[in-house]
Amino acid sequence: MARVATGLGLRELAAQAEVSPNTISRLERGEELRASTIEIIQAVFERAGVVFLEDDGRGPGVRVRSL
Incomplete structure (x- = not known):
């Protein structure tokens, strides 16, 4: 979910990490x-x-904070 929320591609995330x-x-x-x-x-x-x-009972999640 976090990768989709940020728009990071798999290879881009891998490179940054x-x-x-x-x-x-x-x-x-x-x-x-x-x-x-x-x-x-x-x-x-x-x-x-x-x-x-x-996890709030519905499962963990992510959100993108306003920058």
């Missing part, structure tokens, strides 16, 4: 990644304006 495009694909498929890798990807999204929302 300094990981392989395959790593991004694995994340999107729900495969397990190292916590440090997830933190790096999350930081890229947060710099792009994404706010990660906690």
Whole structure:
């Protein structure tokens, strides 16, 4: 959801996070990644304006903050 919300392409996100495009694909498929890798990807999204929302009973989510 965060990648779509920011308009980042898979390769663009991978380049900004300094990981392989395959790593991004694995994340999107729900495969397990190292916590440090997830933190790096999350930081890229947060710099792009994404706010990660906690599960409110309907599931976790994201929103893009106004810049």
